[in-house]
Amino acid sequence: MFWRVLYEIFIILLVITYAILVFADPARHPQLTNELLRQVDLALIAFLMLEYAVRLWRAKRKREFVVSNWFDLVAMIPIDHYFYLARFMRIIRLIRIVKASPLLWAMMRSKPMRRIFSIASLIMLWSSTGIYLLESGVNENIKHLGDAFWWSIVTTTTVGYGDISPVTTGGRVIATILMITGIGLLGALTANFANHWTEFFETSGQKHEDRMTNELRESAVRHVQQIDQLSPEEYQTLLKTLELLYNQKNERKRADG
Numbered sequence: 177m178f179w180r181v182l183y184e185i186f187i188i189l190l191v192i193t194y195a196i197l198v199f200a201d202p203a204r205h206p207q208l209t210n211e212l213l214r215q216v217d218l219a220l221i222a223f224l225m226l227e228y229a230v231r232l233w234r235a236k237r238k239r240e241f242v243v244s245n246w247f248d249l250v251a252m253i254p255i256d257h258y259f260y261l262a263r264f265m266r267i268i269r270l271i272r273i274v275k276a277s278p279l280l281w282a283m284m285r286s287k288p289m290r291r292i293f294s295i296a297s298l299i300m301l302w303s304s305t306g307i308y309l310l311e312s313g314v315n316e317n318i319k320h321l322g323d324a325f326w327w328s329i330v331t332t333t334t335v336g337y338g339d340i341s342p343v344t345t346g347g348r349v350i351a352t353i354l355m356i357t358g359i360g361l362l363g364a365l366t367a368n369f370a371n372h373w374t375e376f377f378e379t380s381g382q383k384h385e386d387r388m389t390n391e392l393r394e395s396a397v398r399h400v401q402q403i404d405q406l407s408p409e410e411y412q413t414l415l416k417t418l419e420l421l422y423n424q425k426n427e428r429k430r431a432d433g
Contacts, residue, residue, distance in 0.1 A: 187277035
């Protein structure tokens, strides 16, 4: 369990670090030379190759594994010396690193997390655009859209560094709305993240059969909660899932008895 937690934390930090390197402007960061980025890319490719080899070795059906994980092979192609492909390949590798973390990948595929991120992104896009239009040329601390987006993040998270503050009435109205909504968004985000974290590590120690049973139960619960909106195909899937769970329950009772 400890090593699994350590691995997930390492991948999360790796994703953040590599994302900064991918989107950073080398012209504004003298230390981020092309040679340094090339060395980072090579080290990352070596890590992805090792991780892929371990998963391939553990796969029971290796041919199907290779076919279904073709994207992983693309991410390991070292063609960064073609400058116009370097940024594209780094974005592909960034996605591949996220896939290397079952926790992060599960969070990205989670509907509640996607809803929260969508709402937060919409609010921050609105506030960034609004504050830029209202404050640009009036507020000397907001010179481009990046400054406005940074201010939106700081205000939404209620950190309030104080480096940028709105000076217009409209800007202060937007700030007030962000402060109010930011508390709820931050609470929802952290609560969902904590829920995914605990559920992931609780189920990771279970047997494969137990994990499959839990997934079936969760799927059945989701379908029951949305039963009024189910299509005929989804309704039949729900019935089959319930039947399968019922049969599994009876089989366990007979095995215990």
